[in-house]
Amino acid sequence: MMTSKILFAVLACTLIVGCDRVDPNSPLGQRQAIFKDMLKTSEDLGGMLRGRLMFNAERFTQGATHLDEISRQPWQHFPQVRENLDGSQARDEVWQRQERFQQLARELEASTAELRAAAQVQPLRKPALVDPVAKVEAACRACHDEFRVY
Known part of the structure; x- marks a missing residue:
């Protein structure tokens, strides 16, 4: 009897946690995946320069190329109207101040091209x-x- 209660509790927790996930095929899920990839790549590049990781010229060049390529991808996954989804860390200003948002996106792309x-x-x-x-x-x-939003 006790085993079935524990099993039920674990199953319930698993279902609750599973329901909180973002659909990886949604615009939110796609841009979050790209941003996570960008973060990991830039952290590795910075880590090589700061001595946290061993500097490897070939890996650095590959990372800079990859970062430049993916820096152009997340913007297409911001729909014209804000989604009503929890889990987004984007402020409403993304949609209210599109011109500024796009300007900062272009500045990022220019900086990754320079790094590449x-x-x-x-x-x-x-x-x-x-x-x-x-x-x-x-x-x-x-x-x-x-x-x-932090």
């Missing part, structure tokens, strides 16, 4: 990458400060 170009110069030298990485991080932070 810097990462193509061989031999790769860490000091030449510090400013481009800082610009990417600043572009991310600027958009988060204006448009993300």
